Amino acid sequence: MADLFRSTVFRWILVYSAAFLVVALAILLIWGVLAMQRIEAEEKDVLTEIAEFVEDLLREERLSALIEEFETDEGAEWSDELTHFRLSEEEPIIALRLVTGKLVYGVEDLPYQEGWHWREIFTEDDEFLVRGLGFEVEDANGGDDFAVVVARPRSFDYYVAREAIEYGVVMLFVIVVPLAFLNAGLASRRVLRRLQRLARTFGGIAHGKLEERIPVSPRNDEFDRLALRFNRMLDAIGKLDRNYEDVTIGVAHDLRTPIARLGQRLQGIRQDAADPDAVHRGLDRAEQEIDGIIKTFEALLRMGEIQSGRRKQQFRRVDLSELARDMAASYAPVFESAGRGLESSILPSIRILGDGDLIAQAISNLLENSIEHGRTGGQTWIRLQTTAKGAVLQVGDDGPGIPSPLRERIFERFVRGDQARHSPGNGLGLSLVRAIAELHDARLTLHAHTSGTVIDLEFPRPTAEAR
Amino acid sequence: MNVLLVEDDPELAGFVRRGLEEQRDMCTHVDNARDGLLRAADDRFDVIVFDRLLPGMDGRDAVRLLREASVRTPILLLTALSGIDDRVSGLEAGADDYMVKPFAFSELYARLRALCRRQPLADAPSVLRIGPLEADLAKQRVTRSGREIALSPQEFKILVELMRNEGQVVTRTMLLERVWGYRFDPKTSLVQTHVSRLRAKIDRPFDVEMIRTERGSGYVISANG
Numbered sequence: 001m002a003d004l005f006r007s008t009v010f011r012w013i014l015v016y017s018a019a020f021l022v023v024a025l026a027i028l029l030i031w032g033v034l035a036m037q038r039i040e041a042e043e044k045d046v047l048t049e050i051a052e053f054v055e056d057l058l059r060e061e062r063l064s065a066l067i068e069e070f071e072t073d074e075g076a077e078w079s080d081e082l083t084h085f086r087l088s089e090e091e092p093i094i095a096l097r098l099v100t101g102k103l104v105y106g107v108e109d110l111p112y113q114e115g116w117h118w119r120e121i122f123t124e125d126d127e128f129l130v131r132g133l134g135f136e137v138e139d140a141n142g143g144d145d146f147a148v149v150v151a152r153p154r155s156f157d158y159y160v161a162r163e164a165i166e167y168g169v170v171m172l173f174v175i176v177v178p179l180a181f182l183n184a185g186l187a188s189r190r191v192l193r194r195l196q197r198l199a200r201t202f203g204g205i206a207h208g209k210l211e212e213r214i215p216v217s218p219r220n221d222e223f224d225r226l227a228l229r230f231n232r233m234l235d236a237i238g239k240l241d242r243n244y245e246d247v248t249i250g251v252a253h254d255l256r257t258p259i260a261r262l263g264q265r266l267q268g269i270r271q272d273a274a275d276p277d278a279v280h281r282g283l284d285r286a287e288q289e290i291d292g293i294i295k296t297f298e299a300l301l302r303m304g305e306i307q308s309g310r311r312k313q314q315f316r317r318v319d320l321s322e323l324a325r326d327m328a329a330s331y332a333p334v335f336e337s338a339g340r341g342l343e344s345s346i347l348p349s350i351r352i353l354g355d356g357d358l359i360a361q362a363i364s365n366l367l368e369n370s371i372e373h374g375r376t377g378g379q380t381w382i383r384l385q386t387t388a389k390g391a392v393l394q395v396g397d398d399g400p401g402i403p404s405p406l407r408e409r410i411f412e413r414f415v416r417g418d419q420a421r422h423s424p425g426n427g428l429g430l431s432l433v434r435a436i437a438e439l440h441d442a443r444l445t446l447h448a449h450t451s452g453t454v455i456d457l458e459f460p461r462p463t464a465e466a467r
Numbered sequence: 468m469n470v471l472l473v474e475d476d477p478e479l480a481g482f483v484r485r486g487l488e489e490q491r492d493m494c495t496h497v498d499n500a501r502d503g504l505l506r507a508a509d510d511r512f513d514v515i516v517f518d519r520l521l522p523g524m525d526g527r528d529a530v531r532l533l534r535e536a537s538v539r540t541p542i543l544l545l546t547a548l549s550g551i552d553d554r555v556s557g558l559e560a561g562a563d564d565y566m567v568k569p570f571a572f573s574e575l576y577a578r579l580r581a582l583c584r585r586q587p588l589a590d591a592p593s594v595l596r597i598g599p600l601e602a603d604l605a606k607q608r609v610t611r612s613g614r615e616i617a618l619s620p621q622e623f624k625i626l627v628e629l630m631r632n633e634g635q636v637v638t639r640t641m642l643l644e645r646v647w648g649y650r651f652d653p654k655t656s657l658v659q660t661h662v663s664r665l666r667a668k669i670d671r672p673f674d675v676e677m678i679r680t681e682r683g684s685g686y687v688i689s690a691n692g
Contacts, residue, residue, distance in 0.1 A: 287683075
């Protein structure tokens with residue numbers, strides 16, 4: 001329950017309901033007041049008409065006609081009974097006096113007061129609130145001057161309207177308030193339940209069940225969209241996690257083997273202690289092993305440095321064409337002595353903003369990858385061209401290519417083909433290329449449907465500053 | 468060669484010192500930056516090896532101080548950090564070379580030798596000569612015994628680097644840095660391939676092999692091989 005009151009949905013529905021209530025009350029009250037004013041105006045009209053009528057009769061000195069009009073047989077002063085009866089029937093009453101104050105006709109208890117006014121009339125069994133209109137009538141012929149009050153109780157309509165408004169206000173409170181709470185409770189419970197389902201999945205993930213996914217309904221509502229996003233994020237995290245595991249296992253595996261070999265060499269040296277030449281050979285080999293281990297660590301550290309993005313601050317204008325041409329010229333003899341060919345086709349003066357050192361390393365890694373895995377007598381090419389989006393540097397060969405199960409992960413750390421495991425190298429070359437590409441916002445792609453290995457490194461179009 | 472070694476790690480210092488003494492070079496070792504600065508200013512050393520991570524002082528700042536005090540002795544900075552930025556900032560401070568620990572002694576030795584031999588640019592001759600071999604830097608022309616030898620730009624740069632350090636070992640890493648400008652270590656035999664092509668052109672047609680491979684460390688050029 002406490003959860004419910006803390007729930008945002010719950011609070012929002014209450015807030016909105018309160019706002020609705022205020023608006024409804026305002027409409028009801030404005031409408032009611034207008035209705036009551038209309039009724040009052042009608043009542044005043046009726047009294048004014050009566051007053052004018054009485055004034056006319058008096059001017060024509062037709063008091064009898066007036067009496068006739070009120071349909072009373074009684075004498076000049078009305079009985080209490082008559083007054084009560086007429087007031088009960090919402091009929092007008094009258095008090096006709098001489099200006100001196102003497103009652104000529106009508107109700108004794110209705111004293112003269114000029115203009116519109118309210119007056120309470122007490123009869124034997126009841127009391128009435130009446131609206132009165134007082135006025136004086138001068139006789140033009142020198143006869144008596146009169147002071148007249150006509151009055152009428154408030155109409156039943158007025159009371160009905162007032163009651164309706166009061167009732168409406170009460171009903172609004174009685175119905176809307178509990179309904180708002182009910183709505184808020186139900187809605188927030190549903191939302192809470194869905195959120196709890198999310199929270200449970202999150203909890204599972206926090207405890208390492210990275211393979212869990214949030215169920216997505218076909219409704220495609222906001223929760224489903226959130227779940228979808230979240231699942232996608234989990235996929236990415238899963239990939240990172242797998243990558244991390246690979247790195248850990250890779251480091252362990254790739255270092256365990258050379259360290260174990262180093263251990264064997266040291267044992268061998270101990271056994272050969274009597275033969276100085278053998279000891280020297282053993283030491284040379286041990287040093288080679290250690291060099292390899294240090295190189296692996298250096299590559300990892302370098303990758304860390306690249307991935308931190310710090311080197312972006314040192315980006316300068318780099319003549320990619322010149323760099324690629326130099327690399328091609330430097331590597332051509334290496335390819336030749338390995339029994340391969342290196343063909344280059346490089347468009348001149350393509351410049352980008354970047355780190356020349358790192359780009360050189362990326363190209364070198366790609367070329368060396370090709371030397372290592374290409375086929376004897378095969379061809380490798382390096383090409384640099386411009387495209388609509390920027391510049392593409394391509395390194396490809398006609399070798400056996402990368403086996404398809406490995407293609408997707410070839411740029412990850414320590415991922416190596418089975419046959420590559422037995423050749424020198426640490427499985428970091430291509431992942432270093434990827435890190436360098438990412439630093440330069442360049443797209444790194446492995447061509448999918450070619451027999452050899454063809455890798456594109458697509459640099460974005462340089463900004464005006466770099467050109 | 469008279470070397471001043473400023474290094475706080477006794478094991479590394481001993482390793483360097485033994486290596487230098489084996490080569491019959493002199494080595495003075497101090498283990499803190501203050502003594503290092505004092506000795507560097509006093510004595511006339513051929514080359515100074517300064518560790519970057521000394522207690523209480525960054526070796527880079529020490530180098531800057533020495534350069535401000537007009538000490539012109541070549542300085543090699545040693546560091547455990549491998550970031551490129553560190554290398555650049557070390558060189559900018561006035562160091563002449565930079566090495567990342569751990570290193571092979573042969574690499575350090577080759578670099579120290581090269582630093583000792585380094586001549587001020589104004590005095591550098593435009594034609595290098597070793598025995599019958601001549602390299603004209605301005606014309607980019609190489610002749611041996613008067614016969615012109617056509618070299619690729621990389622081969623020419625390698626030859627110049629070797630000739631400038633006549634009789635001294637030039638390591639693969641030094642060649643990578645100075646000929647190609649690479650700060651990384653290619654897996655393949657990039658340097659070996661170019662050097663063996665150079666040797667094929669410089670030495671094969673002649674009786675005496677001038678370029679010699681120093682096993683495990685680098686290459687040496689000399690008049691009689």
